[in-house]
Amino acid sequence: MITQFPPDSVASSRRSVTPMVLACAVVFLSALCWSAPTNASASAKSRVIFAVGAENEYANVLSQIGGEYVKVSSILKDPNTDPHTFEASPSVADEISRAQLIVQNGVGYDGFMNKIEGAAPNPQRKIVVAQDVLDLPTDTPNPHLWYSPTTMPAVASAIAKDLEKLDPSHATYFQKKLASFTTSLQPWLRAIAAFRSKHGGTPVAVTEPVADYLLKAMGLRILTPFVFQADIMNGVDPAPEDISLEEGFFTKHQATVFCYNQQVVDSLTATIKQSAVTAKVPVVGVYETMPTPGYDYQTWMLAEVNAIDAAITRHRSTEKL
Helix, strand or coil: CCCCCCHHHHCCHHHCCCHHHHHHHHHHHHCCCCCCCCCHHHHHHHCCEEEEEEEHHHHHHHHHHHHHHEEEEEEECCCCCCHHHCCCCHHHHHHHHHCCEEEECCCCCCHHHHHHHHHCCCCCCEEEEHHHHCCCCCCCCCCCHHHCCCHHHHHHHHHHHHHHHHCHHHHHHHHHHHHHHHHHCHHHHHHHHHHHHHHCCCEEEECCCCCHHHHHHCCCEECCCHHHHHHHHCCCCCCHHHHHHHHHHHHCCCCCEEEEECCCCCHHHHHHHHHHHHCCCCEEEECCCCCCCCCCHHHHHHHHHHHHHHHHHCCCCECCC
16 A cells, blocks of 8 residues: 655655754854845846756756856765755855755755745745646655656756746757757667566566656566655654565565665665575665766666666666666
8 A cells, every 4th residue: 555645754854954953054044145136137147147956966957958157056966875864054055045046856855945945035046846847746755756757858948947037148058958958868768668668567676766756667567565665765664564575575586676775775775685685686776866977867867777677688786876
């Protein structure tokens, strides 16, 4: 049975900003003196647009669309750390408060952004929220929207529109960048379609719903109940019977591939991964933050598809990209 969780549970305590850190950020922001430009277009013509992506995959797409006219920074960008435990600092609050354009995920995944934006209001700031672009409810159970093939094309289009509003003089430039980005997604989309036609229905197991949107687009059948995935995602101990069921997917040779979240590792998930390895089930590492260097959004997503394909066709594990 799939259980849907309210926004507060999706943005669990593992994803929360501690009150003390948030208070420091708010105090820091209150000391800043924001001078909003009186003419946004004139300001944009005289200097590059300062933009922020809450997650580095969004920052990467932002950079691809904005090109030379945008200076982009990202907040969640370390693929070697658990993004769920992120705590905003005064320096992060400063970055967000100065941004003219912000791109974030929504559905509770990066709720700290909303708190900092609210503490430093700027009526001329543009904010693109993937949740809003996709018209998703706040109780969407799986927040990892960037793994869906429909997300980034829509987000990129929204980015281009807001960049045009901030800098109308370079509207044609932004539209060309958007067209190039859209074209560059085609190898990934073709790989998804080709995989689905050959291997649709293949059973897989996962620890969390990190790559679920992509797995479903590829036609894979996810064996792991969502209640188990949500427990792991939210830092809740799964029920013993759910743990036993998950491990049985490997010992009973039911799962063909195991997709393992490389960024959120604990003793339980490590034990489950060992069960897969012992049963000779190929393991594919998936990430919440784009692995860098060496990848942009498109090549990262394509690499995940190729790794899953290699697990099924060549029985090869790709635990780390």
